[in-house]
Amino acid sequence: MSAPPAVEALIDLMAKLPGLGPRSARRAVLHLLRKRALLLLPLADALSEVARTARECVTCGNVATADECPICTDPKRATGTLCVVEDVADLWALERTGAFRGRYHVLGGTLSALDDMGPEELGLPRLEARIARDGISEVILALNATVDGLTTAHYIADLLENRVLVTSLAQGVPVGGELDYLDDGTIGAALKARGRL
């Protein structure tokens, strides 16, 4: 063993992060040791702080450091529109666009017979209760365009039928996309949903 046990333990843990392997974890730890004041100490503090305070927002499921997340407690956000996403990463992706100013609901997964994820496990009764309680008028289903995501979207749309307007993200050509490189399904969907210029 060339490094002290505490340093080896840190390298082993860093190597478990997505995007880092054993070699890049070693490189990252050496970088931390070289930038002690600038990076190692602040990162140790930030990680301890997050480990101490981070939890799930009781209302929407986003990451929070209090009972509710910054979005649920923001009085400037519209309360009538609810955007349903699969996980927190999707919520953050939507937030980065700045295009949505309503509230969110994080499912934490999709319906999946293989993974034993039924409507109960996905917290759909909780979603229904929230829609009734908060007087939601539109539910935007922003689930991934995968088989599981579409299945879940259709299930939720059926569940909420006649109670609230249910919409979903448009399917079509991505910005900057070239037709020649797109799959047939996407081109077909874009053609079907074409609009006036």
Next chain:
Amino acid sequence: MSAPPAVEALIDLMAKLPGLGPRSARRAVLHLLRKRALLLLPLADALSEVARTARECVTCGNVATADECPICTDPKRATGTLCVVEDVADLWALERTGAFRGRYHVLGGTLSALDDMGPEELGLPRLEARIARDGISEVILALNATVDGLTTAHYIADLLENRVLVTSLAQGVPVGGELDYLDDGTIGAALKARGRL
């Protein structure tokens, strides 16, 4: 801001690690939050522990948690042979091979007029003192085969001439290397240093 400030701060710090950018840092932090008990808490503890205890080995410059590193305090390692490396990453790379059982000396860089690194800044007087004090009989220069590395190696070899045997790593064809893909300099060096089979 979609995440609480403490989480955003952690993401910003993680993005400064080599091998991670803003996007992969976000992914890593979400992974940590999902694996709270298994990864987030142990990593926070390990990082605090390293931040508290890690320092430079007073003898060789390796990472240590005491005054001396595990290699310098290992009584089973030969004391007569000293391997000089540029930085700690190189020391660890040599240790992984298990091919060297002597002691190390980490320079922490190379001679460089541009970066104002002279013999004093590189601690060469300290290296000379150590060689005399520890009764070193051979100094292996395991510096990178770059221009700066070679310059530094020649300088040290001149400095220690007639006092101790100075050797350097062999240059040649890497294991598994194909001649067709090697540069002319490497093939030339391998030909010049050819040996009996």
